[in-house]
Amino acid sequence: MSFYATAEHEKEKLQHFASPEGRDDLYQYNQKERRTVLEVLEDFPSVQMPFEWLVQLVPPLKKRAFSISSSPLAHPNQVHLTVNIVSWTTPFKRKRHGLCSTWLVALDPQESRGVVIPSWIHRGCLPPPPPSLPLILIGPGTGCAPFRAFIEQRAVQNTKGPTSPVLFFFGCRSQESDFLYEHFWLSHSQNHGVLSKEKGGGFFVAFSRDQPKKIYVQHKIREESARIWRLLNAGAAIYIAGSSTKMPTDVTSAVEDVIVKESGMSKESASRWLRALEKAGRFNTEAWS
Ligand SMILES: Cc1cc2nc3c(=O)[nH]c(=O)nc-3n(C[C@H](O)[C@H](O)[C@H](O)COP(=O)(O)OP(=O)(O)OC[C@H]3O[C@@H](n4cnc5c(N)ncnc54)[C@H](O)[C@@H]3O)c2cc1C
Known part of the structure; x- marks a missing residue:
């Protein structure tokens, strides 16, 4: 990013973050505060990065795991989830929200065009118990x-x-x-x-x-x-x-x-x-x- 910064103070700050001495500051700024790519770009407005670079820098979204909380016998062809709507406050008192749970809670099940939730089903760590097992x-x-x-x-x-x-x-x-x-x-x-x-x-x-x-x-x-x-x-x-x-x-x-x-x-x-x-x-x- 520092390569594409045109404002000198932004270039310096980004170079500091990329240096061994700036590692702790980068951790505080980035990980601790959970800054998004968009927020970082807004903090460094002089950075004019070509779109192809941006696409390469941004990591793909991670899959989020949720346990299936319905029985296939009780609800054939359905999968129920029990989702905690994630939110927390960072050390600098910024309110953060979980990406997937916030998106899920905003969906409208009555939406006339239907709602599509991309999902994959994986076997979890809890083996399904047979009826005879206490x-x-x-x-x-x-x-x-x-x-x-x-x-x-x-x-x-x-x-x-x-x-x-x-x-x-x-x-x-x-x-x-x-x-x-x-x-x-x-x-x-x-x-x-x-x-x-x-x-x-x-x-x-x-x-x-x-x-x-x-x-x-x-x-x-x-x-x-x-x-x-x-x-x-x-x-x-x-x-x-x-x-x-x-x-x-x-x-x-x-x-x-x-x-x-x-x-x-x-x-x-x-x-x-x-x-x-x-x-x-x-x-x-x-x-x-
Ligand atoms: C096998 C498995 C089964 C699961 N089943 C369920 C389930 O049934 N229901 C359910 O609600 N969740 C479940 N989870 C947890 C769920 O996958 C995570 O909470 C998921 O990250 C939520 O996605 P999100 O996009 O809403 O939040 P994200 O955008 O992924 O944000 C969550 C992340 O934010 C950070 N974070 C959250 N709170 C704080 C905090 N107080 N301070 C600092 N950082 C914080 C953490 O790094 C956390 O991983 C399961 C996880 C696994 C691995």
């Missing part, structure tokens, strides 16, 4: 997305034959603001639904901000230690989905505590026990940032 599902926030699909699928399977119990642990900030699919989970927890007590299942929700002391899914997991241990002994698989920041580590530690409490093993042995479960394909995680 399940312990842990999916706070949009981590509930794949588990909505699992529970819908099992509910349909349950109308055709016997299915194994499901425990589902969900977490969000508050019951009022972000209790995703509230009616769906609660209805499957009643009337012999797949999450109901009668079916050996359970739905446990942690509202982190609805009381002075924060409560997360890992607290609910520890509270339900006896039921979790019983289901693990019945051959259950554990599935975890959601934010990769701290959640999978905290949840794994809570499950280890459950094993320690209920079996009398040491924490190290509980950790080895879980690793063996993972090797056997019965401990699966899909986490994202």
Whole structure:
């Protein structure tokens, strides 16, 4: 870019960014602030770059991954997504928005010419469980997305034959603001639904901000230690989905505590026990940032 800058101060600034001494400043300006190509061109208006160069410099858009949150049995020929509309504030207090989620939320499903969403379907890290497999599902926030699909699928399977119990642990900030699919989970927890007590299942929700002391899914997991241990002994698989920041580590530690409490093993042995479960394909995680 500096080659095409005609204003001297812009050329100098761009050359500084490209130098080893300017590396930290470039990181602050570019990565930390998540500047777009358009914003950079607006910050350096004297840069008159030939269009062919610009096309070569701009990287192609990355694909965004979203978990399928509907069951093919319950909704044949449909794919439902559960999308968090990404937004955050940069260190210089600039409001940033996720590209794909912001685009998706602005689409109008009533659009008369129809809506086209370019999509590709890839196999994820969570193997679809057979109806006979007891399940312990842990999916706070949009981590509930794949588990909505699992529970819908099992509910349909349950109308055709016997299915194994499901425990589902969900977490969000508050019951009022972000209790995703509230009616769906609660209805499957009643009337012999797949999450109901009668079916050996359970739905446990942690509202982190609805009381002075924060409560997360890992607290609910520890509270339900006896039921979790019983289901693990019945051959259950554990599935975890959601934010990769701290959640999978905290949840794994809570499950280890459950094993320690209920079996009398040491924490190290509980950790080895879980690793063996993972090797056997019965401990699966899909986490994202
Ligand atoms: C296998 C898999 C399954 C997924 N399933 C789902 C799902 O079901 N639902 C769902 O909502 N998401 C899901 N995700 C996450 C989703 O793919 C990302 O959040 C995606 O980047 C959103 O696209 P976007 O274009 O809206 O945001 P982008 O334009 O890609 O912006 C998101 C990026 O912005 C940055 N960013 C975001 N917040 C901050 C912050 N506070 N501070 C600094 N930087 C920040 C991060 O680099 C982040 O990667 C999944 C990811 C994977 C890998």
